[in-house]
Amino acid sequence: MRTKMVAGNWKMNKTLQEGVALATEIKEALKNQKPACEVVIATPFIHLATVSQVIEGSPIHLAAENCADKASGAFTGEVSAAMVRSTGAEYCILGHSERRAYYHEDYAILREKVLLALENGLKPIFCIGEVKEEREANIHEQVVKDQLEGSVFNLSAEDFAKVTLAYEPVWAIGTGLTATPEQAQEMHAYIRSLVEKKYGKQVADDTTILYGGSCNAKNAAELFANPDVDGGLIGGASLKAPDFCTIIAAR
Numbered sequence: 480m481r482t483k484m485v486a487g488n489w490k491m492n493k494t495l496q497e498g499v500a501l502a503t504e505i506k507e508a509l510k511n512q513k514p515a516c517e518v519v520i521a522t523p524f525i526h527l528a529t530v531s532q533v534i535e536g537s538p539i540h541l542a543a544e545n546c547a548d549k550a551s552g553a554f555t556g557e558v559s560a561a562m563v564r565s566t567g568a569e570y571c572i573l574g575h576s577e578r579r580a581y582y583h584e585d586y587a588i589l590r591e592k593v594l595l596a597l598e599n600g601l602k603p604i605f606c607i608g609e610v611k612e613e614r615e616a617n618i619h620e621q622v623v624k625d626q627l628e629g630s631v632f633n634l635s636a637e638d639f640a641k642v643t644l645a646y647e648p649v650w651a652i653g654t655g656l657t658a659t660p661e662q663a664q665e666m667h668a669y670i671r672s673l674v675e676k677k678y679g680k681q682v683a684d685d686t687t688i689l690y691g692g693s694c695n696a697k698n699a700a701e702l703f704a705n706p707d708v709d710g711g712l713i714g715g716a717s718l719k720a721p722d723f724c725t726i727i728a729a730r
């Protein structure tokens with residue numbers, strides 16, 4: 480049975496104090512809720528160590544939103560996978576479309592980041608997805624195939640088993656446009672078929688594939704009802720504890 484998961488991606492939002500307040504509110508709300516899935520919050524680097532203490536003893540797991548593609552050394556302003564892990568974070572989002580687009584993270588850079596995350600005991604949440612023009616040109620399947628082959632299909636089956644995939648059509652991120660449940664299911668099933676071709680049926684069956692892109696308290700249940708949609712990576716709606724907890728309850 481693969482892990483079902485709802486993960487929040489706070490992006491570059493919330494001061495440290497606001498972040499602590501949000502993590503506390505989610506923790507309190509989940510006391511009554513008893514989540515039926517793995518709950519993850521991905522915070523900015525500066526929040527990690529403090530939020531790690533806030534969520535102790537709760538069902539919430541912690542993620543970073545990124546890590547460096549170098550192990551250590553003279554890389555001013557960067558934060559290594561080892562540093563992330565030392566805060567208590569267990570997961571690391573990698574390959575988010577905003578990192579690919581604005582910080583030019585290509586397949587090779589992401590391959591390094593994934594390897595460093597794994598070497599340091601972090602489980603990658605690896606994002607893939609096509610832009611609007613690619614969907615319109617009907618090459619969305621080829622795009623996600625290339626993204627997987629470029630950065631994670633080099634892993635051993637043992638390491639790949641530690642990776643959570645997140646299908647995030649870029650045209651749906653932060654736009655209010657959501658993939659239809661049919662579009663999400665179709666792509667998730669396709670992604671799982673690629674994993675099966677590469678690693679076999681058992682690994683494919685065990686791979687958690689999240690949907691991300693304007694998933695919210697209203698549409699989450701409909702998206703999660705699909706057999707290959709194992710949960711969500713949630714941006715905007717993860718910044719409000721009641722909405723985030725409603726999405727968790729939908730999984």
Ligand code: PEP
Pocket residue numbers: 488647651652653654691692693694712713714715716
């Ligand atoms: C994201 O950035 O991973 C995301 C899914 O954002 P949003 O939910 O705001 O579309």
